[in-house]
Amino acid sequence: MIIENVYIAPxxxxxxxxxxxxxxxxxxxxxxxxxQAHAVPGERIDGRxxxxxxxLVNTHHHLYQWASQGLAQDATLFEWLVALYQVWAAMDAExxxxxxxxxxxxxxxxxxxxxxxxxxxxxxxxxxxxxxxIEAARSIGLRFHPARGSMDRGQSQGGLPPDVVVERxxxxxxxTAEAIDIYHDPSxxxxxxxxxxxCSPFSVSRDLMTEAASLARGKGVRLHTHLAxxxxxxxxxxxxxxxxxxxYMEKLGWLGxxxxxAHSVHLSDADIDKFARTGTGSxxxxxxxxxxxxxxxxxxxxxxxxxxxxxxVDGNASSELTPMAGEMRQAMLFQRARYGPTALTxxxxxxMATLGGARNLGRQGELGTLEVGKLADIALWRVDGPFTxxxxxxxxxxxxxxxxxxxxxxxxxxxxVQDDELKTVSQDHVGRLGAEASRRLLALAEKKGxxxxxEVHQ
Numbered sequence: 001m002i003i004e005n006v007y008i009a010p011x012x013x014x015x016x017x018x019x020x021x022x023x024x025x026x027x028x029x030x031x032x033x034x035x036q037a038h039a040v041p042g043e044r045i046d047g048r049x050x051x052x053x054x055x056l057v058n059t060h061h062h063l064y065q066w067a068s069q070g071l072a073q074d075a076t077l078f079e080w081l082v083a084l085y086q087v088w089a090a091m092d093a094e095x096x097x098x099x100x101x102x103x104x105x106x107x108x109x110x111x112x113x114x115x116x117x118x119x120x121x122x123x124x125x126x127x128x129x130x131x132x133x134i135e136a137a138r139s140i141g142l143r144f145h146p147a148r149g150s151m152d153r154g155q156s157q158g159g160l161p162p163d164v165v166v167e168r169x170x171x172x173x174x175x176t177a178e179a180i181d182i183y184h185d186p187s188x189x190x191x192x193x194x195x196x197x198x199c200s201p202f203s204v205s206r207d208l209m210t211e212a213a214s215l216a217r218g219k220g221v222r223l224h225t226h227l228a229x230x231x232x233x234x235x236x237x238x239x240x241x242x243x244x245x246x247x248y249m250e251k252l253g254w255l256g257x258x259x260x261x262a263h264s265v266h267l268s269d270a271d272i273d274k275f276a277r278t279g280t281g282s283x284x285x286x287x288x289x290x291x292x293x294x295x296x297x298x299x300x301x302x303x304x305x306x307x308x309x310x311x312x313v314d315g316n317a318s319s320e321l322t323p324m325a326g327e328m329r330q331a332m333l334f335q336r337a338r339y340g341p342t343a344l345t346x347x348x349x350x351x352m353a354t355l356g357g358a359r360n361l362g363r364q365g366e367l368g369t370l371e372v373g374k375l376a377d378i379a380l381w382r383v384d385g386p387f388t389x390x391x392x393x394x395x396x397x398x399x400x401x402x403x404x405x406x407x408x409x410x411x412x413x414x415x416x417v418q419d420d421e422l423k424t425v426s427q428d429h430v431g432r433l434g435a436e437a438s439r440r441l442l443a444l445a446e447k448k449g450x451x452x453x454x455e456v457h458q
Contacts, residue, residue, distance in 0.1 A: 001022075001023040001042050001043045001044075001045065001376075001410075001413055002020060002021070002022050002023070002037075002040065002042050002043070002044050002045070003020060003021040003022075003023075003045045003047045003052060003378070003380065004020045004034065004037065004044060004045065004046060004047055005018055005019075005020075005034060005046060005047050005048040006018070006019060006020070006021065006045075006047025006048070006050050006051070006052045006380065007019070007047075007050065007051045007052065007383075007394045008021065008031065008052045008370060009051060009052065009053050009347075009350065009370075009394070009395050010031070010054070010369055010370035010371065011053070011054055011350060011351050011354050011355050011368065011369045011370065012355065012369035012370075012371055013369075013371070015395075016031075016032065016033055017033075018033065018034050019031060019032055019033050019034060019052075020032065020033075020034055020036075020037040020047075021052060021370065021376075021378065022037075022040065022042070023042075023376040023378075023410070023413045025412075025413065026189055026375055026376055026412030026413050026414075027373060027374065027375055027376055027412075027413075028370060028371065028372055028373065028374050028375075028376050029372065030372060031370060031371075031372065045380070045408065047380065048384070049382060049383065049384025049389075050380045050381060050382055050383065050384070050407055051380070051381040051383050051394040051395065051397070051398060051404075052370065052378055052379070052380055052381075053111075053350060053354065053370070053378070053379050053381065053398070054113075054354040054355070054367065054368055054369055054370055054377060054378065054379070055111065055112065055113025055114065055354070055367070055377035055378060055379050055409065055410070055411065056110070056111045056112045056113065056311075056324045056325065056328075056353045056354060056357070056379065057112070057113070057114045057115075057310060057311075057353065057354060057356075057357025057358050057360075057361065057363075057367070057368060058107055058112050058114070058115040058116060058311070058312055058313055058324050058357065059116050059260060059281075059283040059310040059311065059312045059356075059357045059360040059361060060116060060118060060224075060262040060263075060283035060285055060312025060313070060314055061103065061107075061115055061116060061117045061118065061312060061313055061314065061315060062117065062118055062119065062120075062314065062315030062316075062317070063096070063099055063100040063103040063104065063117045063119070063133055063136075063315070064088065064091055064095065064096050064099050064100070064119060064121070064129070064133070064315075065088075065099070065315030065316050065317035065318070066098075066099035066100070066102050066103040066316045066317075066434050066437065066438070067091070067095050067098070067099040067434070067437040067438040067440070067441040067442075068084055068087055068088065068317045068438070068441060068442075069316050069317055069320045069321070069438070070320060071083065071084060071087070071317065072084060072317075075292070076230065076232065076292060076293060076294075077229060077230045077232065077233075077292045077294055077318075078160060078230070078232050080292060080317075080318060081160060081161070082160070084317060085121075085161050085162055085165050086162065086164070086165075086445070086448070086450045087441065087442070087445045087450055088121045088123075088165065088441075089121065089123045089162075089164050089165045089445075089448070089450075090123070090441060090444035090445040090447070090448050090450065091121065091123065091126060091129070091441055091444070092123075092126040092127050092129075092440075092444065093126060093127025093128055093129055093131070093132040094127070094132075094437070094440060095437045095440050095441045095444070096119075096129045096132040096133055096136075096437075097132040097133065097135060097136050097433070097437075098433035098434055098436055098437030098440070099434060099437040099438075099441075100117070100132065100133035100136035100137070101136040101139065101140065101425075101430050101433045101434065102430055102431060102433055102434025102435075102437070103316060103434070104136055104137055104140040104142055104144075105140050105422055105425065105427065105430040105431070105434075106321070106323070107142065107313070107323075107324055108140055108141070108142055108409060108416050108417050108422060109323070109406060109417055109420065109422065109427075110323030110324040110325045110326065110403060110406070111323075111324055111325045111379040111381070111403070111406055111409060112142065112324040113142060113143060113367070113377040113378075113379070113409065113410075113411045113416075114142065114143035114144075114145065114357070114358075114361070114363070114367065114377065115137075115142055115143075115144060115145070116144075116145040116146065116147060116195070116224070116283075116312075116360075116361060117133060117144070117145075117146045117147065118146075118147045118149050118197050118199075118224060118226075118262065119133060119146060119147070119148070119149050120149025120150055120151055120197065120198075120199040120203075121149075121151070121165055122150075122167060122175075123164070123165060130146065130148060130179055133146060134146060134183060134192065137191075137192070138191075139424065139425050140416070140422070140424055140425060140430070141411055141414065141416045141424040142191075142411060142416065143190070143191045143192075143367075143377070143411060144191060144192050144193075145192075145193045145194070145195060145361050146183075146194060146195070147194070147195035147196065147197030147222075147224045148175065148176045148179045148180075148194060148195070148196060148197060149197040149198065149199050150167060150172040150176065150197070150198050150199060150204070150208065150212070151165060151166045151167065151198070151199045151203040151204060152166050152167055152168065152169050152172060152198075152204060152205050152208045153166065153202075153203050153204050153205045153208075154166040154203075157205070158240060159202060159203045159204075160202045160203055160236075161203050166203070169205065169207055169208055169211065172198075172208060172212075173211055173212070173215060176196055176212070176215060177215060177219070179194055180194045180196075180219050180221055184219070184221060186220065188366055188375075189366075189375065189412060191411075191412075193221070193222075193361070194221055195216070195221055195222040195223065195224050195361075196212050196213075196215060196216035196221060196222070196223055196224070197212075197223070197224040197225055198212045198225055199225065199226065200225060200226040200227070200229075200233070201225075201226075201227070201233065201236070201237050201240075201241070201245055201248060201249075202233060202236045202237075202240075204225075206241075206252065209225075209252045209254065210252055210253065213252065213253050213254060216258070217258065222258050222259070222260070222361065222362055223254065223256075223258055223259045223260075224259070224260055224261070224262070225249075225254070225261060225262070226261070226262045226263060227245050227246070227249060227261035227262065227263065227264060228245045228246060228261070228263060228264050228265055228266045228267055228271070229262070229263035229264075229265055229266075229289070229294050230265070230266070230292075230294045230295070231266060231295075233245060233266075234266055244268075244271075245266075246267065246268075246270075246271040246274060246275075249261075250274060255274060255275070255278040255280045256278050256279060256280060257278070257279030257280070258362070259280050259281065260280070260281035260282060260283055260308075260310070260360040260361075261280065261281070261282050261283070262282075262283045262285065262312060262314070263282075263283070263284075263285055263288075263289065263294070263297065264282040264283075264284070264297055264302075265289055265294050265295045265296070265297045266295060267297070267298055267302070272298065272301060272302050272305050272307055273305060275302065275307040275308075276302075276305045276306040276307040279308070280307070280308075281307075281308040281309070281310060281356075281359060281360040282297070282302065282307065282308070282309050282310070282360075283309075283310050283311065283312035283357075283360060284297050284299050284309050284310070284311055284312065284327075284331055284352065285311070285312045285313065285314040285319065285327070286311075286327060286330040286331045286334045287313065287314070287319045287322045287326070287327060287330050288313075288314035288315070288318045288319040288322075289334075290330070290334070291318050291319055291320075292318055296334050296335070296337075296338050299331060299334075299335055299344065299352075300335045300339055300343040300344050303344075303348065303352075308356055308359045308360065309352050309356050310352055310353070310356040310357035310358075310359065310360040310361075311324070311327045311328065311331060311352050311353045311356065311357060312327070313327055323403055324353065325353075325398070325403040326402070326403060327353065328346075328349040328350060328352070328353050328398070328399045329349070329399055329400065329401070329402075331344065331349050331352060332344045332345070332346065332348075332349040332399060332400075346393075346395050346396050346398070346399035346400060347395055349399050350395060350398070350399060354368045354369065355368035355369055356368075375412055376410055376412055376413040377410065377411055377412065378408075378409075378410045379406065379408075379409050379410075380406070380407040380408040380409070380410075381394075381397075381398055381404045381405070381406060381407065382404055382405040382406075382407045383397045383398065383404050385404065385405065388401070388404045405419070405420050406419075406420050407419060
């Protein structure tokens, strides 16, 4: 496949105003200005009027939450969690498959080629929830990096979640090890890798945190958890552990280049320096942080000090219908609203959504930039429309405004989206699966005596 006459924003290296990208197999074989293009056989895509970027990388999500959107609309994080834990306890594998299918399809339509997912609620007797979302990712055709989450610290032990949604430590470690052994593929072209992800300091015991880190490092996979999302969390950590969140994680051995945290909103200067020094990454989720009133992460300062930051849409129950491309704009606008118009540029936002995300997931050598030898995960954005073409800079057209049409999304050179339509599965069918998952979850919760709408108004 050869993409010709396209504006290339490779993230690494200089942009090319009119260039070509040649794909062989699942990798980029060559790219450069059109003056250097060679006549070789293959499918040709006329890229005139298009912007080529690396596929976007989503580094924090809760796909099952597609089925619980629009609830607890005016709640803080802790209020929102308390309202929804019992609803989520009713989910089954059918709900998770439908929600993940819709969520991943929606991500693909917003230019995402690789998504992580943090699934941490495993009610007993509800089927294989982890396998359900992996099957959904295979059908959509995206690269997938699910994190086997967990909670073992319920309300009876001083945690936030009700005891009905937590697991025993031995069950968690066994299930997590099994997931890695069955699914984790460390190969260069892998479409499926696994991470280890205890949920958060306020829902997980010290033993689970340390044992999870040991398990992950013993098996060579990455570590993930929520951290420093709200002031409530900081107060909880000080009360329960006598330490602020980052200091607590450091004490447990949870800082390092194999770790990325979700949110990282409330960081001190010392926290940021620890992240930069240890290579610890962060997934910035601006829409969710805004929706829950959690605050604005110090992203521009983190980048300035050398800490890696990627982007995440977060679960759709706290970030309804948020597109991955839209998080670039949100991240840029939030930083500028707080720190001024030079706080974050369009190209920094694009780098966070691509290379920053690849670094969080340990895949910066394989994807995240458009370079020879890397995987052909490419988004082609149409920036020559009747309105979009008024913006002279294609990267600004992508980041400053609403998402432009997605002409093509390639994952390893295979077409997943063409002209804003999923090509791997029926788009209408995937949308219906998501809607049915929502109806099923709320009906299952109702059978357990949980009325989701009542929770909203309390």
